[in-house]
Amino acid sequence: MSESPEIANSGGGQTPAPNRRSFLLRAGLLINALALAALALPIAGYLLAPLRRVVYLKWISLGPVENFPENQTRLAIYKNPFRTPWDGSTAEIPCWVRRIKGDAFQVFAINCSHLGCPVRWFPSAELFMCPCHGGTFYADGERASGPPSRALYQYPLKVEKGELWVKAGEMPVMTLPKA
Amino acid sequence: MAKLSGWPRIIGDWLRLRLSPPGLPDNSEFKLPRSAISWSYVFGSATFVVLLLELVTGLCLALVYQPSADSAWQSLLYLNYQQPLGWFLRALHYWGSNFLVALMILHLVQVFVIGAYKFPRELTWIGGILLLLLTLAMALTGEVLRFDQESYWDLVIGFALAGRTPLIGARLVHFLMGGPIIAGATLERMYTTHVLLLPAAILGLTGLHLLLVYKLGISEWPMPGRLVNRDTYLASYRAEVEREGEPLIPNGLRKDLIFAGLIVLALIVTAAVLGPKGPNGAPNPSIIQTRPHPDFYFLWMEALMGLLPAWLDTPFALIVLPILLLGLIAMPLISPTGERYILRRPLSMVIAVTVLTVLVTTTWLGTYDPWSPDMNAWSGTPIPAAYLKGRTPLEIQGAILIQAKQCRNCHALDGSGGMRGPSLDTTATRLTRNELIRQILQGGGNMPGYGKALKPAEVDAIVAFLMTMHPANEPPAHSSARPADAGG
Numbered sequence: 001m002s003e004s005p006e007i008a009n010s011g012g013g014q015t016p017a018p019n020r021r022s023f024l025l026r027a028g029l030l031i032n033a034l035a036l037a038a039l040a041l042p043i044a045g046y047l048l049a050p051l052r053r054v055v056y057l058k059w060i061s062l063g064p065v066e067n068f069p070e071n072q073t074r075l076a077i078y079k080n081p082f083r084t085p086w087d088g089s090t091a092e093i094p095c096w097v098r099r100i101k102g103d104a105f106q107v108f109a110i111n112c113s114h115l116g117c118p119v120r121w122f123p124s125a126e127l128f129m130c131p132c133h134g135g136t137f138y139a140d141g142e143r144a145s146g147p148p149s150r151a152l153y154q155y156p157l158k159v160e161k162g163e164l165w166v167k168a169g170e171m172p173v174m175t176l177p178k179a
Numbered sequence: 180m181a182k183l184s185g186w187p188r189i190i191g192d193w194l195r196l197r198l199s200p201p202g203l204p205d206n207s208e209f210k211l212p213r214s215a216i217s218w219s220y221v222f223g224s225a226t227f228v229v230l231l232l233e234l235v236t237g238l239c240l241a242l243v244y245q246p247s248a249d250s251a252w253q254s255l256l257y258l259n260y261q262q263p264l265g266w267f268l269r270a271l272h273y274w275g276s277n278f279l280v281a282l283m284i285l286h287l288v289q290v291f292v293i294g295a296y297k298f299p300r301e302l303t304w305i306g307g308i309l310l311l312l313l314t315l316a317m318a319l320t321g322e323v324l325r326f327d328q329e330s331y332w333d334l335v336i337g338f339a340l341a342g343r344t345p346l347i348g349a350r351l352v353h354f355l356m357g358g359p360i361i362a363g364a365t366l367e368r369m370y371t372t373h374v375l376l377l378p379a380a381i382l383g384l385t386g387l388h389l390l391l392v393y394k395l396g397i398s399e400w401p402m403p404g405r406l407v408n409r410d411t412y413l414a415s416y417r418a419e420v421e422r423e424g425e426p427l428i429p430n431g432l433r434k435d436l437i438f439a440g441l442i443v444l445a446l447i448v449t450a451a452v453l454g455p456k457g458p459n460g461a462p463n464p465s466i467i468q469t470r471p472h473p474d475f476y477f478l479w480m481e482a483l484m485g486l487l488p489a490w491l492d493t494p495f496a497l498i499v500l501p502i503l504l505l506g507l508i509a510m511p512l513i514s515p516t517g518e519r520y521i522l523r524r525p526l527s528m529v530i531a532v533t534v535l536t537v538l539v540t541t542t543w544l545g546t547y548d549p550w551s552p553d554m555n556a557w558s559g560t561p562i563p564a565a566y567l568k569g570r571t572p573l574e575i576q577g578a579i580l581i582q583a584k585q586c587r588n589c590h591a592l593d594g595s596g597g598m599r600g601p602s603l604d605t606t607a608t609r610l611t612r613n614e615l616i617r618q619i620l621q622g623g624g625n626m627p628g629y630g631k632a633l634k635p636a637e638v639d640a641i642v643a644f645l646m647t648m649h650p651a652n653e654p655p656a657h658s659s660a661r662p663a664d665a666g667g
Contacts, residue, residue: 051350056359077465080360087362088249089463090331110467114492115484116339117332118467120554125585126632131470132336133485134552134589134599136627144627147489170359171335173342173352 056082056169057156062107065164068099073121073139076107081169095155096121096128097164098139105164108141109153109172116171119152128152209393210424211431212416214400219293221438222286223392228439229279229446230385233317236272237374244324246370248363248462251326255458269455271446273325276318278446280476283311291531294519295398297407301511303391306384308508313381315476320373322474326366328460332471334361336484343493361464396420397431401519409516470551478545479538485550486541549598556587556596563593570647577644580637584629600626606648607655614656615642 058081068074076097083091096108110118117132127144128137135146142151155166243262245254258265290296296304323330338356342348357364399419425431460466473481484492518524562578581587589599619638622628649655
């Protein structure tokens with residue numbers, strides 16, 4: 001390789017033996033660096049697999065609209081669209097469906113916008129209450145009181161062929177844009 | 180050295196000939212200062228013993244536990260009820276982790292108090308703090324492996340906090356969860372971390388920690404006025420050990436042995452009496468009748484999240500806490516020399532007392548979390564009879580509405596019910612009739628407005644009931660802008 005004379009000069013060696021040795025050392029390091037990169041890249045790719053998608057969202061049906069009476073808020077459960085066979089019951093994700101009138105719906109994530117605890121709907125108080133730090137939300141998901149800094153997360157939704165569809169698939173976190 | 184005879188002596192002689200052969204320079208005998216043979220120096224070795232116990236019990240549990248989201252919970256029940264002594268191993272492992280964290284903190288406090296982290300033992304301290312953090316990570320991931328309802332929602336809270344990291348929040352959470360939701364991949368990540376990654380790191384760091392103890396020697400008891408000086412400390416320490424040092428085996432081990440033995444016995448009794456923790460409900464997120472609650476070690480964090488103003492949550496978790504931890508790690512670099520005697524280190528003392536006070540009080544508050552509503556109080560907690568006796572129908576109607584509208588979830592009556600809001604026992608002495616109406620309709624100060632959920636007649640009834648909530652000898656509050664007899 002063209003590097004070897006330079007090494008000999010910079011190292012100040014006169015005999016050919018150190019020249020050859022330092023070349024071997026350099027070549028050895030280079031080969032191992034290549035091998036390391038060739039190993040590290042696939043391993044990193046394997047580990048970072050969950051990041052291959054930026055957003056995990058798919059349209060999923062919550063069932064016929066008749067399941068949700070007008071002026072009521074009901075719990076609905078869907079199977080997360082991104083799942084493995086060994087997820088078990090953890091793939092069963094609940095959400096709150098509010099049917100205002102006709103095809104006018106709101107679907108809220110179960111997670112409180114403060115720290116993610118499951119909010120519960122109390123029809124007589126017309127409030128969602130969070131069991132963790134007492135955050136409350138009005139029927140339309142707007143923040144009513146307590147530590148949450150924003151409204152409940154809402155799923156994008158559509159009504160098609162008499163069924164209610166939501167775009168779902170990931171646990172809401174603060175950094176997600178407001179739906 | 181104690182005199183041995185028979186087989187132990189033969190084995191001892193064989194070992195001695197290999198480990199410190201006569202004729203070669205003898206540096207096998209580790210000596211420590213006489214002042215370090217003290218009951219206040221026993222926490223490190225006990226920590227090590229409990230760490231070994233955690234390794235052994237963890238290994239046993241891993242033989243049966245299923246690290247898969249669809250069967251982990253069943254395998255815990257199997258361990259509890261079918262696997263012979265599975266309950267005991269689970270109990271030992273769980274209570275052992277409590278003991279481990281407690282002993283580590285005692286060890287840390289003791290090292291801090293006697294200033295043992297100063298030159299030349301800075302790295303020993305830094306390694307120790309890293310060990311504490313890794314152990315807390317073990318506690319956190321271990322709680323996840325107890326894969327039940329509680330650990331599921333505790334994970335949600337953890338990820339919700341992590342998700343607030345600017346810019347990379349969502350991606351960070353996806354990486355930690357191994358996908359878009361908490362599911363199989365999440366548990367497997369936590370399992371691998373708990374049984375492979377962290378134990379390897381902990382064992383490595385423990386080896387380093389012990390090697391440093393061996394190389395640097397155990398610090399002598401601090402004396403007021405004897406300052407640590409980089410130029411003279413090593414020589415004076417060596418001189419002290421040579422003058423009046425004692426061999427580690429057996430002189431330095433007696434108190435450690437007794438303490439560690441008692442700790443292990445106490446742990447066995449605790450585990451046998453109290454049994455394993457959980458699992459509680461199945462890890463099914465669609466069962467929302469739950470109240471997440473972290474394990475003991477993180478109650479302080481829960482308390483701070485519940486008590487700090489909401490806008491301080493994120494800065495505290497993502498900025499203040501890391502800075503405090505960095506300060507703890509870097510402490511020996513900040514003050515590596517000087518006085519070691521605690522009464523002559525006023526700043527250190529103030530910091531230590533403050534941090535410990537905050538930790539203890541918040542942990543204590545965390546055990547009964549007054550910031551959480553009592554979600555079943557409205558339907559499950561009776562109205563005290565005294566509050567209903569001799570009341571008008573309107574007032575009784577109000578009392579019923581206080582239950583039916585879930586007011587009781589946040590407001591206690593006679594000590595039972597939620598503690599999120601003020602108790603209603605003496606409300607009438609604090610708010611006038613008009614103020615009560617305004618507060619109910621508009622809310623404010625952590626209370627939602629009930630304007631839409633209550634009809635005017637219902638508000639009348641509730642206010643009528645609340646106006647009776649004053650001690651018999653103390654009249655209800657009235658507006659100072661009006662004559663007292665106008666009734667507020």
